Amino acid sequence: MFKIEPRGYESKFWRYASPVLALLLTGATSGLIFLAMGRPAGLTVYTFLIAPLLQQDGVQALVVKAAPLIMMGVGLSLAYRANVWNIGTDGQFTLGAICGGGVALAFPDVTPWVLFPVMIVAGAIGGMLNGGLVAWLRIRFNANEILTSLMFAYIAQYFLVYLVTGPWRDPEGFGFPQTALFSDNALAPRLIEDTNVHIGVLLAPLIAVALWFMLEKSLLGFQFRVLGQATRAAKFAGFNENRLVWIAMLISGGLAGLAGMLEATGTLGQLTTTLSPDYGFTAIIVAFLGRLNPLGAIPAGLLLALTYLGGDAAQINLGLPNAVTGIFQGILLFYLLGCDILLLNRIRWVSSRMRATG
Amino acid sequence: MTDQGLPGPLLTMTGMTKHYPGCLANDRVSLTVGRNQIHALLGENGAGKSTLVKTIYGVVRPDAGEIVWEGQKVTIQNPGHAQRLGVGMVFQHFSLFEALTVTENIALGLNTAQERIGLRERIVRISNEYGLPLDPDRVVHDLSVGERQRIEIVRCLLQNPKLLIMDEPTSVLTPSEVQKLFVTLRRLAAEGCSILYISHKLEEVRSLCSAATIMRLGRNVGQCAPAEKTIKELAEIMINMTLNAPTPRPPSASTAPPRLVLDKLTIRSPNHFGTDLKEISLSLAGGEILGIAGIAGNGQTELMDALSGEIPAGRPESVVIDGVAAGHMGPHERRRIHGCFVPEERNGHGAVTTMTLAENAFLSGFGRQALVRFGVIDTKKTSDFAASIIKQFDVRTTGPKAQARSLSGGNLQKFLVGREVLQNPSVLAINQPTWGVDAGAALAIHEAIMALAAAGTAVIIISQDLDEIFVLADRIAVIAGGRVSAPVPARMATVESIGRLMGGGTEPVRPYGIMALAHANGDSAGHV
Structure with a gap:
């Protein structure tokens, strides 16, 4: 029979092999699901991971999708390393889009050199307000941030629905739940003419590198890491836990807000009720797939972006429901967390008879 | 039966x-x-x-x-x-x-x-x-x-x-x-x-x-x-080794100015089943080792946290380190005024077991050893500091990059004591210096503590091991129910007299107590 026994140390090999194994298992399991739906099992890997790249402008679509996921994944990596479990990035994303978009709608004629920086700040502040509220509730009332941040995600979503169906609805929009289109001044600057590749594609990896440096090399990052691994040791060192919780929530919230603002002004061009296809929740998978390392969030974000494109392709080409994307991502997170048991444990085959050892 | x-x-x-x-x-x-x-x-x-x-x-x-x-x-x-x-x-x-x-x-x-x-x-x-x-x-x-x-x-x-x-x-x-x-x-x-x-x-x-x-x-x-x-x-x-008992220390001169003063230190334990500290007053001179005996769970953890600043006291004057009122300060500020601390629990309190020895050296040493430049960790200096602890305290390990949890209890404790000793503190507080530590490491730790005291540091040791207290301490006090008895000179104390206090005995320790103890010891020089 199989026996799981502790290694007594953390395996370096499995630290990097575990996500690969999780990917393979995800491919196999989703293949079985494809089989059950009457499609060849091999098609799943092709559909989700290869086909999107073969399309025209596939790479451009990929990096645009990946940018917000990377930004949020980076912020979450930092928060999770400090044991701050912000799972409401979707709400912070939405609030960032509302605040940034609100500025865009209010001042359509201001020159972009002023307007866009103000929108960046507004978007970040929107996410930080939400994140800060979660931090305050945890510190002041010892309220679990997993619950509060998730609840705020719903509040933000309904607030968005209220705005775009109510006060902010485009009067010339034939009653559709959406705002007016942003003015050209308010659109995120493009890196490549006539494409969707906006400035966020450049910002995301820069932010990842900056936060990696902060987390691994600075005193502040050291404080986050100690807090996450041993609360009492953080106390012993004299680190202020409340301050660190504040910073972690403000950074992860602020980055999500920034991502939301860029998504609204970079790819959509207006606010709609379907602003975020659960980007904030997918970012949780990005953070874990990237081993809670800000640099790891870059490939992880690209991979998860691929699954979104693959889901679209599956819907269009194979006629599969959109939920397939969610299922694929869910299976991936499941195996990611499951395979991590191999970090600290090994699986050994033992014969049923106990063997004598000398 | x-x-x-x-x-x-x-x-x-x-x-x-x-x-x-x-x-x-x-x-x-x-x-x-x-x-x-x-x-x-x-x-x-x-x-x-x-x-x-x-x-x-x-x-x-x-x-x-x-x-x-x-x-x-x-x-x-x-x-x-x-x-x-x-x-x-x-x-x-x-x-x-x-x-x-x-x-x-x-x-x-x-x-x-x-x-x-x-x-x-x-x-x-x-x-x-x-x-x-x-x-x-x-x-x-x-x-x-x-x-x-x-x-x-x-x-x-x-x-x-x-x-x-x-x-x-x-x-x-x-x-x-x-x-x-x-x-x-x-x-x-x-x-x-x-x-x-x-x-x-x-x-x-x-x-x-x-x-x-x-x-x-x-x-x-x-x-x-x-x-x-x-x-x-x-x-x-x-x-499996020949033991040399540490040489008894010459009695220190208690005329030196006090380096650590506790004045009616009173603290409510943050833990529901913890012990509150009640009006603890002590004065400790440089070069002196004070041993605090007591049975587990009588407020030792709380006293240690109060000394390190993990539980700050309400009144600044209740903890005075080297003449600076520090009761309101946290651990980082107290280190800045030359206090250093070794808590009882190694795993997850004194050390982060999943981090390297270098990172653990940084944990409490980054301020006093100036291991941070412009907010960035000075990796080289940190590694050198860890290496010098490893070398001077004979820590058996592969080097500063080794994870703390790869060390045996005794080796990790040597590292943690060494980390504080090498920071040249004015006041060093240690809770259970040799708990769960092999005899060889215990001896090394005892010698380090005595050498530090000889160099003028005021050392306070909280220990449940009476033998250890008698080996190290110049004066002995007992903590029972969150109160600390008045310290008595170690040579006038006996296991019985200390034991009575550990059980919560309420005998007055001064002046009658010292005479009684001196008498019990057959020490005729016990004039008070």
Whole structure:
């Protein structure tokens, strides 16, 4: 029979092999699901991971999708390393889009050199307000941030629905739940003419590198890491836990807000009720797939972006429901967390008879 | 309990072997416990005593080896099976419900309703018979540690055991409670219940046990009648090295200005079951070592946290370090005014076990050693600092990049003490300096503490190990129920006088106390 026994140390090999194994298992399991739906099992890997790249402008679509996921994944990596479990990035994303978009709608004629920086700040502040509220509730009332941040995600979503169906609805929009289109001044600057590749594609990896440096090399990052691994040791060192919780929530919230603002002004061009296809929740998978390392969030974000494109392709080409994307991502997170048991444990085959050892 | 006179030993174990990943906990260990015998199982922490004993109690399944119980070869399946055979065990850590009475707690451990009939009467009878005074209707919350231990013993005796295993039973008792326990154990042995007594306290083993099995690194290293050996001989078998007792320190001049002053330090424990500190006043000069004795759970953790600043005191003047009122400061600020601290718990408090030694050196040293430049960790300097700790304190490890958890308890403790000592503190506070540490490391730590004091640091040591206190301290105080007694010079204190205070004795310590103690010591120079 199989026996799981502790290694007594953390395996370096499995630290990097575990996500690969999780990917393979995800491919196999989703293949079985494809089989059950009457499609060849091999098609799943092709559909989700290869086909999107073969399309025209596939790479451009990929990096645009990946940018917000990377930004949020980076912020979450930092928060999770400090044991701050912000799972409401979707709400912070939405609030960032509302605040940034609100500025865009209010001042359509201001020159972009002023307007866009103000929108960046507004978007970040929107996410930080939400994140800060979660931090305050945890510190002041010892309220679990997993619950509060998730609840705020719903509040933000309904607030968005209220705005775009109510006060902010485009009067010339034939009653559709959406705002007016942003003015050209308010659109995120493009890196490549006539494409969707906006400035966020450049910002995301820069932010990842900056936060990696902060987390691994600075005193502040050291404080986050100690807090996450041993609360009492953080106390012993004299680190202020409340301050660190504040910073972690403000950074992860602020980055999500920034991502939301860029998504609204970079790819959509207006606010709609379907602003975020659960980007904030997918970012949780990005953070874990990237081993809670800000640099790891870059490939992880690209991979998860691929699954979104693959889901679209599956819907269009194979006629599969959109939920397939969610299922694929869910299976991936499941195996990611499951395979991590191999970090600290090994699986050994033992014969049923106990063997004598000398 | 009336198997007297049967031939042959009660328990014979041969070739017991148990592998854990990365370590061989028991390597062909043998053990023979005779009838009516109090048998000591001696060894340092990590010698494999617990594994062996857990095998007898059916908690651990051995990889190899043979157990013969009363002449019959047996495979002990689980603790229930062990109990049916007649094995009882009193663990070091009790499993009692604080909110329930003595009888209720014992009833919970019984398997059938039938066994509960007349339970209260049987508890009273057994506790009277063996000198274990216990009120069956008291709630556990109100009982002392000694009384709680009696519940565990009575719980075992109700099963009519033939072998009673006691795991480090005296570590939580006052000296007088220890004496009472020994009377009980001797009576039990005389009536046919053998006792397997696990300890690393050699004095106790010599006075109580008629036979001893000594273990080191998972192996048998000797069998003897402890009374025939000196403590030094026993210790040398146990740790396989020749011991040189640290040289006694010359008494320090207490005329130096105080470096640490506690003035009516009063703190509410943040922990629900913790102990509040009540009006603790102390004054400590440079070069002086103050030992604070006490039984576990009397406020030691809270005192340590109050000294380090992890629990700040309300009033700044209640903790004064080198003339600076520091009561309101956190640990980082207190380090800046030259206070350094070694908490009791290594794993996750003094050290982050999943981080490297370099990172752990940084943890408390980054301020005093200036290991940060413009908010960025100076990796080179940090690694050098860790390397110098490793070198000067002979920490056995692969280097600054090794994870803290890869070190043995003794080596990690040397690293943590070294980390603070090398920061040249004015005041050093250590809680349990050598808890769970092998004798070699303990000696090194003691020498480091004494050298630091000789260089002018005021050192405060909180320890449950009276021997350690007597070896190191110039003055001794006792913490009991969150209060600290007035310190007495170590040469005027005796184990008995300190023991009385540890039990919460309220004898006035000054001026009558010192004279009485001096008298008891036969010290005629005790003029006050």
